[in-house]
Amino acid sequence: MPHHDVDLEAGSLSEWIPDPRRKSISLSLMSAHEDTNFRIYAEYKLCIKSQMNGKDLERTANHLFSYCDFDRGWPAFHSLDDIKDSSKGYLVKDTLIVEAEVTLVRKAPPAHYILKIDSYSFLLAILKIKGASFYSTDIFEASGYKWRLYFYPDGDKERYGEGCISLYVSIEDTSALQLGWEIDANVTFFVYDQIRDEYLMFQDTKRLHEINKECGIAQLLDLSYFKNPTNGFLFHDKCVVGVEIFANIYTGVGECLPVPEKFYYNPYTWKINDYSKCANVLYSEVFVRGNHHWKLRLCPKGDFGQEGKSLSLYLELVESEPATRIYADYKFQLKNQESGEDFELTGLDVFSSSTPSWGFSEFLSINDVEDSSKGFLVEDALIIQVEIIHISAVKKFS
Structure with missing residues (x-):
């Protein structure tokens, strides 16, 4: 999903955590918006980097940030003794590296395909009768290829999407592509906030080929956030999702500079x-x-x-x-x-x-x-x- 990567290097840890009685390190994400009307749903990951072995400490969560509710995190993110343990590699030369990944929103609608559901409850009823878990759209074109969008309104449980909505796209009609084709697909999924007239964006990047023609996100958006009418995603039983796809086929053409x-x-x-x-x-x-x-x-x-x-x-x-x-x-x-x-x-x-x-x-x-x-x-x-x-x-x- 689209995100900002923020690398934070704390100076002296002894200055950062002055209370000697503290047993755990706390870590939280804070919004810097000054607009009193702003509301941003963020799916975020906070991470303390291991500077030695790559075994980072990370936690993920989501939250609807606003002017009155502007920070969220973990008061006891991890044991302070563990952080200070030199063998773990988190604290090196009294320096700690913290990384954050955060989703984004935008006003412009998806450029390639939009799926409008006028009755979410009716869709659930139809799927239940048919014994199905997803709705598939007609085939559409994007980036010179044919695609189909799949919407799981109650989550793709087979791929651990229970409790969320899930979205996928699959490439269709690949018979005309050359044998051994590979396509690098950069896919952005959208969920529309009908109250604020803006779209949440979630990105998945994958190399598609004959064996794997699909990409998407099983845990796209928590159902509790999606169904809360004040958030605008499911409003008066209506919802809108969409997709943009930018794809480049791997032609296998290139060059090699060999050892002299x-x-x-x-x-x-x-x-x-x-x-x-x-x-x-x-x-x-x-x-x-x-x-x-x-x-x-x-x-x-x-x-x-x-x-x-x-x-x-x-x-x-x-x-x-x-x-x-x-x-x-x-x-x-x-x-x-x-x-x-x-x-x-x-x-x-x-x-x-x-x-x-x-x-x-x-x-x-x-x-x-x-x-x-x-x-x-x-x-x-x-x-x-x-x-x-x-x-x-x-x-x-x-």
């Missing part, structure tokens, strides 16, 4: 002869690493603002598949043909059809490359190596 594979291939070596006579853009032959096709692009005179300053070097993905995305960890080396002290830079980039090329516009200064004493350019030949260390290719699935 480490490759042990020899580095690809590109030897460029007659370097001084080369054009400003050179391409290596295409080579294969990790089942993907690559090539190197070299700009001896630089590019992207490094013209005349630095040699520019790039690794390019040759594949043209639009959906291809590859994370690659790579290392460039400009081989020192005399001392063996190679110059290297590493990169980690995402290669795709839209961004197939990655590398360094400022790989190494042209002066250093052409300086014969550095050992990179020997007999007008330059040797470049690239090692693709890891590859993780995004995989589509359906």
